[in-house]
Amino acid sequence: MGACLASVKDTLSQAVFTPSSLLGGRGLLHMLQIVLGVATFILGACRGGATVARYAIASFDCAGSHSYWVWAMFCWAFCPLVTLVITVIELFKLDVILDLFCLDWADLATGVAMSSALMTLASATTYANFYLCWSCVYAWLMTTLAFLCGAAYLLEVVKDKILDRKKGSYLAALPGFWKVLEAFVSCLIFVSLTGYHGKPWLTLCVVLYIVPFPIIPLIIAVNVLKKLRKCVPFDLDRASFIFLALSVALYALAAVLWPVFMFRGNPRPSECPPSYCVWAVELMVALFTFVNLGLFATDLAFTLLGLFGFKRG
Structure with a gap:
């Protein structure tokens, strides 16, 4: 003592x-x-x-x-x-x-x-x-x-x-920064959301985007604070795997629903500059959805490999 x-x-x-x-x-x-x-x-x-x-x-x-x-x-x-x-x-x-x-x-x-x-x-x-x-x-x-x-x-x-x-231990290394990318793309989706009001299937997509988002900073905080990680009453890697599997499923569903129910019967207007068109912003949501789906899927694959002893840098 x-x-x-x-x-x-x-x-x-x-x-x-x-x-x-x-x-x-x-x-x-x-x-x-x-x-x-x-x-x-x-x-x-x-x-x-x-x-x-x-x-x-x-x-x-x-x-x-x-x-x-x-x-x-x-x-x-x-x-x-x-x-x-x-x-x-x-x-x-x-x-x-x-x-x-x-x-x-x-x-x-x-x-x-x-x-x-x-x-x-x-x-x-x-x-x-x-x-x-x-x-x-x-x-x-x-x-x-x-x-x-x-x-x-x-x-x-x-x-x-x-x-x-400098070698990062988590946040400045691939595992942590990958989580930052997932949160960042989620933010870009949120600021781009438009045209979903009054459309139940598109509103469901918004819910699908929201569900994984608050869990990402919690995972980052627990991994950054090593003593906090020791206090967690469950295996954090397994919990992260479950979270990522759920996130992949949610984003996969959103990747189908958003393009189908947003662009069906809604072709690109003839006058639609890339920067100033609602349709282009709605398309950005679809693109960011696929980007985050790829990020979560890749993270899921590496986490699964980590459970079997493979460690990424």
Whole structure:
């Protein structure tokens, strides 16, 4: 007991204020990410609402346009906020305390950078696709800042995974990031959903998309927090296999129902620009459904192999 307390005391003594962490490559990248993310968010908040309303009315008057905007604004707020939290933790060396509770801080930080790069680059692409035009100077500025923000996160991923050759234990490795991809594609489906109101079979598809989604972050949290995993009263790998099998079945059903009941008797309109057409957005839901079906099916196959002793990196 005394040795354990001494170890805890020694660990706590390492949590000291280290301003030099801000001057390293990682600290400078974090500050750049925060500045670019906040600048993009502020520019979007100042003029974005009017821009969205104009394009929604002029283009396809679809609630989906507003959902894409909300998603982009969320990413530009969430990613810098998480980066700020990580920066503060590393500034005060609080990560040594988190390591004491069996949290692989390096894996978590790199995994967050990978997820943030995915979110910010996707948001920049979405914004450019829906709200950019040749004469829109403000939109060009927004797009430029958004892509620079995504590039800053991507640069951190390159630094961690290629230059520093950091090996992830879960979130920054294939198993964890695969779960992040599944959750990310699910979010893209949610922000693209439109045209299902009053149609029971399409409403059922929405339910099928929703059911697996909240379980993904729970699986990620249990795997990231090693001590929490030990407290789970069941075999997590077997539970993950059951979850993935259910997810594959649900998405397979949605992959049949959504195209059939959405596009039967609903051909592509003659005037349907790729960016501003409700039909094109509805098609995106179908495509994302097949993408997530593939992700869940691949994850299921690797999990099944893992139950028989095969380990992926």
